[in-house]
Amino acid sequence: MAAPKDDLIVAQGLVKLYQMGDEIVRALDGVSFAIERGGYAAIVGPSGSGKSTLMNLIGGLDQPTDGRLSIDGRDMGAMDDGDLATFRNRTIGFVFQSFNLLPRMTALENVELPLIYAGETPKNRRERAAELLTRVGLGERMDHRPTQLSGGQQQRVAIARALACRPAIVLADEPTGALDTSTGQEILALFRSLNKEGATVVLVTHDSEIAAATRRVIEVRDGRIVQDRVLENAA
Amino acid sequence: MIRTEDLAMSAMRALRSNPLRSALTALGVIIGVASVVAMVALGRGAQARIEQSISSLGSNLLIVVPGAMRGGGGVRGAAGGWNSLTMGDAEAIQREVEGLAAVAPSQRGQAQIVAEGLNWNTRVEGVTPAYLLARDWSVAEGRFFEDRDVAQARRVIVLGKTVAENVFPNTDPIGQTIRLSGGSYEVIGLLASKGQSGFEDQDDIALAPLTTVKRRLTGRRGTADSVSQISVKAASEAGIARAQEDITNLLRQRHRIRGDEDDFTVQNLNSIAEASQEATKTFTALLASISAVSLLVGGIGIMNIMLVSVTERTREIGLRKALGARKNDILQQFGLEAVALSVAGGVIGLAIGVLGAWAITAAAQLPLTVSIDTAFLAIAFSGAVGVIFGAYPAWRAARLDPIEALRRE
Ligand SMILES: Nc1ncnc2c1ncn2[C@@H]1O[C@H](COP(=O)(O)OP(=O)(O)O)[C@@H](O)[C@H]1O
Numbered sequence: 001m002a003a004p005k006d007d008l009i010v011a012q013g014l015v016k017l018y019q020m021g022d023e024i025v026r027a028l029d030g031v032s033f034a035i036e037r038g039g040y041a042a043i044v045g046p047s048g049s050g051k052s053t054l055m056n057l058i059g060g061l062d063q064p065t066d067g068r069l070s071i072d073g074r075d076m077g078a079m080d081d082g083d084l085a086t087f088r089n090r091t092i093g094f095v096f097q098s099f100n101l102l103p104r105m106t107a108l109e110n111v112e113l114p115l116i117y118a119g120e121t122p123k124n125r126r127e128r129a130a131e132l133l134t135r136v137g138l139g140e141r142m143d144h145r146p147t148q149l150s151g152g153q154q155q156r157v158a159i160a161r162a163l164a165c166r167p168a169i170v171l172a173d174e175p176t177g178a179l180d181t182s183t184g185q186e187i188l189a190l191f192r193s194l195n196k197e198g199a200t201v202v203l204v205t206h207d208s209e210i211a212a213a214t215r216r217v218i219e220v221r222d223g224r225i226v227q228d229r230v231l232e233n234a235a
Numbered sequence: 236m237i238r239t240e241d242l243a244m245s246a247m248r249a250l251r252s253n254p255l256r257s258a259l260t261a262l263g264v265i266i267g268v269a270s271v272v273a274m275v276a277l278g279r280g281a282q283a284r285i286e287q288s289i290s291s292l293g294s295n296l297l298i299v300v301p302g303a304m305r306g307g308g309g310v311r312g313a314a315g316g317w318n319s320l321t322m323g324d325a326e327a328i329q330r331e332v333e334g335l336a337a338v339a340p341s342q343r344g345q346a347q348i349v350a351e352g353l354n355w356n357t358r359v360e361g362v363t364p365a366y367l368l369a370r371d372w373s374v375a376e377g378r379f380f381e382d383r384d385v386a387q388a389r390r391v392i393v394l395g396k397t398v399a400e401n402v403f404p405n406t407d408p409i410g411q412t413i414r415l416s417g418g419s420y421e422v423i424g425l426l427a428s429k430g431q432s433g434f435e436d437q438d439d440i441a442l443a444p445l446t447t448v449k450r451r452l453t454g455r456r457g458t459a460d461s462v463s464q465i466s467v468k469a470a471s472e473a474g475i476a477r478a479q480e481d482i483t484n485l486l487r488q489r490h491r492i493r494g495d496e497d498d499f500t501v502q503n504l505n506s507i508a509e510a511s512q513e514a515t516k517t518f519t520a521l522l523a524s525i526s527a528v529s530l531l532v533g534g535i536g537i538m539n540i541m542l543v544s545v546t547e548r549t550r551e552i553g554l555r556k557a558l559g560a561r562k563n564d565i566l567q568q569f570g571l572e573a574v575a576l577s578v579a580g581g582v583i584g585l586a587i588g589v590l591g592a593w594a595i596t597a598a599a600q601l602p603l604t605v606s607i608d609t610a611f612l613a614i615a616f617s618g619a620v621g622v623i624f625g626a627y628p629a630w631r632a633a634r635l636d637p638i639e640a641l642r643r644e
């Protein structure tokens with residue numbers, strides 16, 4: 001494909017400092033990269049290297065101490081609180097290591113949650129949530145509560161929730177970290193098919209096997225990018 | 236933007252998820268609202284009772300009695316004693332004071348009424364026909380006596396309801412004859428009932444011509460011309476103060492009084508009513524504000540539990556923010572939970588308060604007056620308590636950092 005290069009995420013010299021008592025922690029220390037629209041990237045690195053910090057910046061949950069981050073052509077530094085909330089709602093779909101489902105709600109209600117904040121009507125919400133749960137293979141378990149589901153099933157609900165508002169970017173921080181290997185593979189297959197359908201997927205992992213299944217691996221260490229490789233996996 | 240009904244739903248869901256805790260939290264507001272409602276109802280009941288009994292004496296009424304009024308209240312005999320008021324005074328008031336609807340001199344007596352072997356001891360007032368208008372009485376059956384009957388001192392009598400019922404339990408009293416202090420009287424009419432006034436039965440009365448009563452019943456008391464009371468009805472409420480002043484001046488002149496001490500007192504029923512209204516109002520306000528303190532305590536209870544809830548649900552708040560909740564959405568969600576708690580408490584408290592008020596007023600034989608505005612106020616007040624005491628916890632929730640919140644276990 002000879003399409004022009006279309007960068008969805010552009011980071012330039014990102015710095016994030018944390019104050020820990022008297023000490024200043026450099027969680028990110030000048031990170032620059034770009035991920036194109038429709039990309040499928042893994043951020044790898046040892047624990048404490050700054051992966052989650054980077055994801056939080058991309059997801060609009062946190063602001064960099066220095067540097068520029070622009071997503072879909074919009075400068076994140078220029079967004080106010082309300083813009084950021086809308087951004088997280090519409091542009092980003094989060095998937096967490098620990099699923100983060102609300103325990104008192106059914107699978108369907110959990111998936112509806114982002115749509116509530118989007119102001120969707122109950123009817124539209126239910127339709128969309130049901131469609132997504134069917135898509136991730138949980139069409140039969142929509143009324144189950146998280147405690148009635150296995151870890152893999154819970155993560156599928158979380159992925160369905162991440163997709164609710166048709167986000168441009170799916171951000172997953174160690175999505176298979178709490179799952180056994182074969183379940184992890186199933187989840188990974190799900191991300192791959194999402195990516196094939198056009199979503200830009202960025203996931204954090206310290207599992208090199210998982211990283212190898214993506215099309216791009218960005219390796220960070222001590223808040224810096226030490227390697228950035230494009231893999232020859234078929235899109 | 237989140238839809239309002241979704242906000243309400245999520246608040247309801249949160250409260251239902253821990254019903255016992257919600258109920259206990261609302262209890263403070265329930266008790267507060269219930270006691271305010273009961274106290275206000277009690278106060279209003281007492282007020283209504285006072286109003287009833289005073290207005291049943293007659294509206295725009297001035298009552299002139301012999302003797303001077305001492306600061307605190309009691310009428311005490313002065314120069315001229317109990318005979319200081321005369322028929323002549325009544326006539327002079329009628330003639331010279333303007334803006335009056337009725338002037339009615341009367342002589343009070345007490346006597347045993349006997350008929351058909353039954354007897355009843357009652358108040359017998361010697362009055363003129365003007366008394367009906369002055370005291371807001373009306374005749375239910377038969378007729379009242381006329382000026383002619385008074386002039387001729389005829390032995391006719393009009394009975395109050397209680398007297399009629401006790402002396403003529405089975406017969407129509409009109410046209411019957413009763414014996415009173417050795418004389419016989421013809422019953423010509425029955426008064427319409429006025430009911431209870433304070434602890435006095437106003438219907439326990441009989442009215443006879445003033446002249447007749449003076450001559451045959453109370454003749455030995457006072458002079459031939461003296462009366463025990465003059466009831467004066469002003470033509471309008473606005474004219475009462477003026478009439479009171481004019482009557483006072485006129486009587487001072489007629490009684491040749493120079494010093495400070497009058498030998499009569501002009502009582503203004505309206506101002507007595509107002510004064511006692513004020514007193515009950517103050518008392519009610521006092522009771523209600525004591526009860527309001529428990530409402531305050533209820534509010535603090537809500538704040539406490541909401542703070543606990545925010546801490547417990549920190550992770551949920553972080554997640555909601557990550558999924559697109561705005562500060563305002565979180566603020567409203569927790570604010571609404573607090574308001575829902577306290578308004579629910581307010582509604583239950585209102586119900587309990589009305590029941591309590593009903594029980595108290597029934598026991599004290601007061602009229603039950605729970606008005607729409609009390610209900611409305613109770614709800615509005617509990618809503619305000621929710622807003623005030625829910626604001627801080629909700630604000631704490633809204634400003635949580637989503638990353639910190641998500642990291643929390
Ligand atoms: N809120 C914070 N306060 C202080 N230090 C932090 C905070 N968040 C992260 N850090 C530090 O920043 C560094 C990077 O953290 P993180 O991005 O979570 O690493 P990773 O996700 O790669 O394990 C670590 O040294 C961590 O201790």
Ligand SMILES: [Mg+2]
Nearest residue numbers: 051052053173
């Ligand atoms: Mg991490």
